[in-house]
Amino acid sequence: DQQVKQNSPSLSVQEGRISILNCDYTNSMFDYFLWYKKYPAEGPTFLISISSIKDKNEDGRFTVFLNKSAKHLSLHIVPSQPGDSAVYFCAASEYGNQFYFGTGTSLTVIP
Amino acid sequence: DGGITQSPKYLFRKEGQNVTLSCEQNLNHDAMYWYRQDPGQGLRLIYYSQIVNDFQKGDIAEGYSVSREKKESFPLTVTSAQKNPTAFYLCASSIKDRTTIAKNIQYFGAGTRLSVL
Numbered sequence: 001d002q003q004v005k006q007n008s009p010s011l012s013v014q015e016g017r018i019s020i021l022n023c024d025y026t027n028s029m030f031d032y033f034l035w036y037k038k039y040p041a042e043g044p045t046f047l048i049s050i051s052s053i054k055d056k057n058e059d060g061r062f063t064v065f066l067n068k069s070a071k072h073l074s075l076h077i078v079p080s081q082p083g084d085s086a087v088y089f090c091a092a093s094e095y096g097n098q099f100y101f102g103t104g105t106s107l108t109v110i111p
Numbered sequence: 112d113g114g115i116t117q118s119p120k121y122l123f124r125k126e127g128q129n130v131t132l133s134c135e136q137n138l139n140h141d142a143m144y145w146y147r148q149d150p151g152q153g154l155r156l157i158y159y160s161q162i163v164n165d166f167q168k169g170d171i172a173e174g175y176s177v178s179r180e181k182k183e184s185f186p187l188t189v190t191s192a193q194k195n196p197t198a199f200y201l202c203a204s205s206i207k208d209r210t211t212i213a214k215n216i217q218y219f220g221a222g223t224r225l226s227v228l
Contacts, residue, residue, distance in 0.1 A: 043219030096215030101153035
């Protein structure tokens with residue numbers, strides 16, 4: 001049973017525009033969330049995190065929003081760049097214990 | 112420089128054969144993890160270890176075995192009992208901090224792609 005879901009397998013965005021990647025989870029006990037970026041044939045690299053005591057966390061062009069009541073988080077990339085083209089995974093855990101990963105969203109930024 | 116090294120990058124298994132995937136880290140991390148990724152699926156946890164000489168089954172441990180004799184090393188054996196081993200295998204490690212959960216971010220190796228001949 002998938003506890004973390006990314007319902008959009010792919011997303012295409014023009015360079016310079018905003019990319020919004022979405023993630024839903026089912027376990028209300030999850031309190032720590034991560035976003036990873038993955039290029040083909042490489043391991044995922046950590047991008048940004050958020051804990052449940054916050055509803056927003058920013059790091060440069062990347063912002064993660066958390067809506068606990070809706071059990072939903074999103075990653076915003078502004079402005080999108082061609083180098084952002086990759087697969088993005090969200091992951092959730094209860095107090096940093098076992099992480100549950102979504103199925104990923106493949107982002108293509110069109111020059 | 113510090114990191115997680117997985118080897119080999121590509122591996123082929125014959126029917127009935129056991130194969131071992133290597134994972135080494137020099138980050139001084141306590142916890143190590145093995146995940147499997149299949150096309151169109153997220154990362155699924157096979158085994159994890161929070162301390163030397165101790166490990167726990169993840170969600171899909173059947174057909175796999177691990178050992179954790181050293182802090183730096185966490186090899187994964189794909190046994191002949193694993194009937195569908197073709198996948199991309201990822202090893203990760205993290206600090207295990209119970210007071211600051213932000214320190215429990217997992218860092219990944221580059222992966223091993225296993226195929227069946």
